[in-house]
Structures are given as structure tokens and as C-alpha cells.
Amino acid sequence: MAEENKDHILDLALQMGSLMLENGAETQRVQWTMEMMLSRGDLFAQSYVIHTGVFVGVHDSSFVSATRFARITERRVNLEKIILLNDIARRFNNNELDIESCSHELERVSAITDFKPHVQLICYGLVSMTFTVLFGGKPYDGFASFITGIILGIVMLMLSRVRTSAFLANVVGGSVLTLSAIALVKAGIGVSYIKIIIGALMPLVPGFAITSAARDMVFGDLLSGMSRAGEAVFMSGAITVGVLIILHVFTSVL
Amino acid sequence: MTFFHFVRDFILSAIASAAFAVLFNAPRREIIYTAFAGGIGWILYIGFFRVFEMEMFGAFIGSVIVAYISRVLSYRRLVPSTIYLAPALIPLVPGTEMYYIADGLLRNDMYYTFAHTVRAIKFAGAIAIAILIVYSIPSRYFYMFKKRN
Numbered sequence: 387m388a389e390e391n392k393d394h395i396l397d398l399a400l401q402m403g404s405l406m407l408e409n410g411a412e413t414q415r416v417q418w419t420m421e422m423m424l425s426r427g428d429l430f431a432q433s434y435v436i437h438t439g440v441f442v443g444v445h446d447s448s449f450v451s452a453t454r455f456a457r458i459t460e461r462r463v464n465l466e467k468i469i470l471l472n473d474i475a476r477r478f479n480n481n482e483l484d485i486e487s488c489s490h491e492l493e494r495v496s497a498i499t500d501f502k503p504h505v506q507l508i509c510y511g512l513v514s515m516t517f518t519v520l521f522g523g524k525p526y527d528g529f530a531s532f533i534t535g536i537i538l539g540i541v542m543l544m545l546s547r548v549r550t551s552a553f554l555a556n557v558v559g560g561s562v563l564t565l566s567a568i569a570l571v572k573a574g575i576g577v578s579y580i581k582i583i584i585g586a587l588m589p590l591v592p593g594f595a596i597t598s599a600a601r602d603m604v605f606g607d608l609l610s611g612m613s614r615a616g617e618a619v620f621m622s623g624a625i626t627v628g629v630l631i632i633l634h635v636f637t638s639v640l
Numbered sequence: 641m642t643f644f645h646f647v648r649d650f651i652l653s654a655i656a657s658a659a660f661a662v663l664f665n666a667p668r669r670e671i672i673y674t675a676f677a678g679g680i681g682w683i684l685y686i687g688f689f690r691v692f693e694m695e696m697f698g699a700f701i702g703s704v705i706v707a708y709i710s711r712v713l714s715y716r717r718l719v720p721s722t723i724y725l726a727p728a729l730i731p732l733v734p735g736t737e738m739y740y741i742a743d744g745l746l747r748n749d750m751y752y753t754f755a756h757t758v759r760a761i762k763f764a765g766a767i768a769i770a771i772l773i774v775y776s777i778p779s780r781y782f783y784m785f786k787k788r789n
Contacts, residue, residue, distance in 0.1 A: 410664075412722065464665040465723045472720060500665050509659035516656040520649060520682070521736060560738075584736045588656070591735035594664065596764055597726045600771035618764075622738055630742040637746065 392429060394485050396444060396454060398478075399423040401492055403433065403440040404456040406471050410463040412598050414605040416440065419475045426479055437613040460549075463594050470495045503543055510539030510589050518585025523578065530576030531585040534566045538586055553624045559590050560628020568636055583629065590625050592618040641690040646683060653682035653731045660727040670723050673713050677728035681706035685732055696766055699732050703770030706732075711774060715785040725771075734763035 403420045407413075416435045420442055424431035433442040438458055445451035474491045477483045483491065500506070514535025519528045541562045545555040567582035576582055595618035602611035657678025661671045681702040688698025706728045714721035737760035744753030 410722075411720075415720065463663075463726075465661075465720075465726075466665050466667045469667060469719050469723065501662055506663060509662045512659040513656050513663070516652040516659070517731075517735075520652050520656070520731070580739065584739050587738055588730070588735045589660075589663065591730070591733050591738070593660075593730040593733040593735075594726045596733060596767060597729055597771060598722070600768035601722070601725075601775060603768070604772050604775040622760075626738045626742045626745075629739060630745055633742060633746050 391485070392444075392446065393452075395424060395426065395429070396442070396452060398485060398488055398492070399431075399433075400440060400442055400454045400456055401489075402471060402475060403435065403442065404458055405492065405496055406468060407435065407437075407440060407458050408461060409467040409471075410461065410465070410594060410598070411468045411471075412601045412605075413437070413607040413610040414602070415468075415472075419472070422479050423475055426481075435607075435610070437610040437617070464498075464500065467495055467498060470498070506543065507536050507539040510542070511535035513589045514538070514582075514586040516585075517588040518581050521581060521584050523581035523585060527576045527578055527581045527585075530567070530570040531582045533570060533575070534563055534582055534586040535589060537566045538563045538589060542589075552621065556590060556621055556624035557628040557631075560587070560625040561632045562628075563587065563590075564629045564632040564636075568632070587625065587629070590621075592621040595621065641686075646687070649686055650679040650683050654679035656731055657727045660730045661723075664727055666723050666727065667719075670717065670719065673717070674724050674727045677706050677709045677713070677724050678731055680709065681728055682731040696762055699763055700766040700770050702732055703729060703767045704774055707771050707774035711777075711782055712785045715782045716787055718787060729767060732763070732767055734760040737763070 399420045402423060403416050406416045406419060413435045417433045420433040420440070421431045424442070424444055429444045429446050431442060431444045433440070435441070439455060440458070441453070441455040443451065443453040474483065474488060474495065478488050511532040512535070515528045515532040518531035519525070523531065538559060542555065542559055545558060563586040564583055567576070567579045567586060570576050570582065571579040595614050599611050599614035599618060602614060654675040658671050658675040661674040666674060684702040684705055685698040688701060689695045707725060710721040710724035710728065713724050737756045740756040741753055741760070744750070744756060
């Protein structure tokens with residue numbers, strides 16, 4: 387009974403850790419949550435989390451030990467899930483949840499969906515429009531940028547459905563927004579395509595990767611900090627390539 | 641830079657941060673605080689940039705204040721501070737440099753490309769150093785903001 391119980395707690399902690407990491411929690415929070423959950427079952431736990439995987443090893447007082455790891459392939463940002471998972475871990479540690487109900491709660495949280503597609507599209511448009519105006523665009527440019535942002539949002543949502551690589555998604559996103567901005571200026575909506583492109587680039591910037599890289603560095607998780615910073619550089623390189631391809635075609639053909 | 645510009649910029653950057661919070665799937669009840677923090681960060685940046693011509697210092701101070709507000713709010717509202725920090729810092733992230741780098745590469749102007757690359761690194765570094773400083777403050781200095789029940 388006792389062995390099975392500890393096995394269950396280990397599985398639960400691993401599931402919790404990988405869910406948190408998939409949804410964009412910082413490394414230190416994942417490590418700390420898993421160790422906190424495992425401390426409930428009279429276990430001595432050490433966890434090691436990097437940007438792409440979760441490792442956890444435990445041993446009990448009779449030196450029976452076990453190690454598990456999980457690789458994370460898909461990374462999204464869902465801040466609401468981080469809050470809910472944090473809350474579940476806290477309740478589990480306060481003995482308010484048993485193992486059965488905790489695993490039910492985890493399934494419930496992992497089934498939560500994102501905001502509705504049309505809300506996301508409007509937000510893509512709003513981000514593009516506001517940054518175009520903030521960086522010195524005229525109101526006409528803001529309107530064109532809103533349309534560009536919505537087109538970009540449609541493409542990004544479609545690409546996330548087919549689960550392509552992040553590099554390709556960013557290259558295609560950069561190309562689509564540049565193409566759309568130039569087409570809109572040619573059609574007479576908007577004046578300066580530079581301002582429209584600058585605004586429409588903002589929904590794609592890896593801002594989350596930069597902030598989490600810095601936060602990982604603070605807590606001494608240098609490996610994940612460096613890999614997140616590398617991810618940010620890689621993503622911005624991909625977007626630059628996308629913009630560059632269309633600008634090159636545009637300037638050499640037209 | 642008149643008062644009207646500051647108000648307009650505050651509203652626009654608050655909308656941008658709120659929209660980014662939706663893209664990051666932040667819970668609905670926290671979005672208004674994110675918008676406030678994002679507006680404050682941009683206002684500090686643009687104020688230092690336009691009034692005192694201190695661009696990097698403005699980005700640094702803006703990020704420090706945003707990170708500080710995020711930590712205070714996280715103790716006040718009992719949620720992880722990432723919910724406020726990541727969307728509110730987006731206006732200060734050097735996304736515009738990506739266009740200028742592409743433009744410089746296209747025109748084969750290597751000086752221009754390199755200058756803008758360094759500028760992007762400086763911006764990202766200012767944000768990172770601001771986060772490093774604020775998150776290195778021990779948490780006991782934030783307990784006074786904790787909600788009592």
C-alpha cells in the first residue's frame with residue numbers, strides 16, 4: 387500500500403511539473419512545487435528542471451529510490467493554468483486534496499482551453515494598431531495595422547493547429563505581415579509600410595522568453611536561463627528572416 | 641511632448657499590455673492591473689527619452705518600476721508575479737529593431753545592421769538587469785503588502 391502510494395505521488399508530481407513547464411512557468415517554481423508535493427509522502431526529493439525537460443529523483447528513509455523524467459516538446463504560454471496549478475499544489479500540500487482528487491483536478495486544468503479565436507484575433511489587431519501609433523504612425527497606418535494584425539493572427543492560429551515548428555511559424559508570420567502591410571499601402575490604406583510592419587511585428591516578439599530568461603538567471607538556473615535567451619534570439623532571427631525575404635522580393639521585383 | 645501625448649501613450653500602451661495578457665491567457669480579473677503596469681512602464685520610458693533624452697535609462701527605470709509593481713501586486717493579489725510582469729514589459733521589448741536589422745541586411749549596410757543589433761541587445765539587457773535587481777530584493781520586504789484575512 388505504502389509503496390504504491392509513493393509511486394502515485396511521484397507520478398502526480400511529475401505530471402504537475404511537466405504541465406507547469408509546458409504552460410510557461412519559470413524553472414524555480416516548477417522545481418519548488420515538485421519538491422513540495424513530494425515532501426508530503428515522507429520522501430526526500432530532488433528535482434532538476436531545464437527548459438526542455440523535468441527530472442525528479444526520490445528516496446525514502448529505507449533508501450528505496452526512484453527516478454523519473456519527462457521531456458517537454460510543446461511549449462505554450464497560459465498564465466491562468468499556472469495560477470490554477472499553483473493553487474492545486476498548495477492545497478495538496480495542506481492535505482486538503484487526496485491523490486485521487488488531485489489527479490482529477492490536474493485533468494480538469496489540462497482540459498482548459500485558450501481564449502476564443504475571435505477574441506485572440508482582435509487582440510492581435512489591437513497590439514499591432516497600438517504599437518504602430520506609439521512608434522509614430524498616423525491613424526490611417528493604425529487602421530491598416532489593425533487589419534494586418536488580424537491577418538497575422540489568422541495565419542498564426544492556423545499554423546498552431548497544424549503543429550509546425552516554431553521556426554517555420556515565425557518565418558511565415560514575418561513574411562505574411564510584411565506582405566500584407568505592403569499590399570495595404572499599395573491599395574491606398576495606410577501611408578508608411580515601415581510603421582505598419584513595425585507595429586505588426588510586436589505580437590510575434592519573444593518578450594515572454596526574455597523575461598523568463600532573466601527570472602531564471604536571478605534564481606541561479608543558469609542553464610535554462612541561457613536556453614531561454616537562446617530561444618529568444620532564435621525566434622527573433624526567424625522573424626527577421628521572414629521580413630527580409632518579402633522585402634527582398636518586393637524591392638528587387640517591383 | 642505635451643500632456644495630451646502622455647495621456648494618449650498611457651492609454652495605448654495599457655491597451656497593448658492588456659491585449660498581450662489575453663494572448664498569454666491571463667485570467668480576466670487580473671488584466672486591468674496588467675494594463676496599468678504596462679502603461680506606467682511605457683510612460684516612464686517615453687518620458688525619460690523625450691524630456692531628458694536618456695533612452696536606455698528610461699527603459700531601465702521603466703522595467704524596474706514594472707517589475708516592482710508586479711511583485712507588489714503578486715503579494716497583494718496572491719498570484720505568481722509573471723502574470724503581470726511578462727505582458728507589462730512587452731512595450732519595452734525591442735521588437736522594432738527586427739525590422740531595422742532586416743532593412744540593413746537588405747541594403748547591405750553592415751554598420752546600420754550592427755548598430756541596430758547592438759541597440760536591441762542593450763534594450764534586452766536593460767530589461768534583464770532591471771528584473772535581476774528587483775527579483776533579488778528579499779521577499780521579506782514585500783510581506784507588508786500581503787493581503788490580511
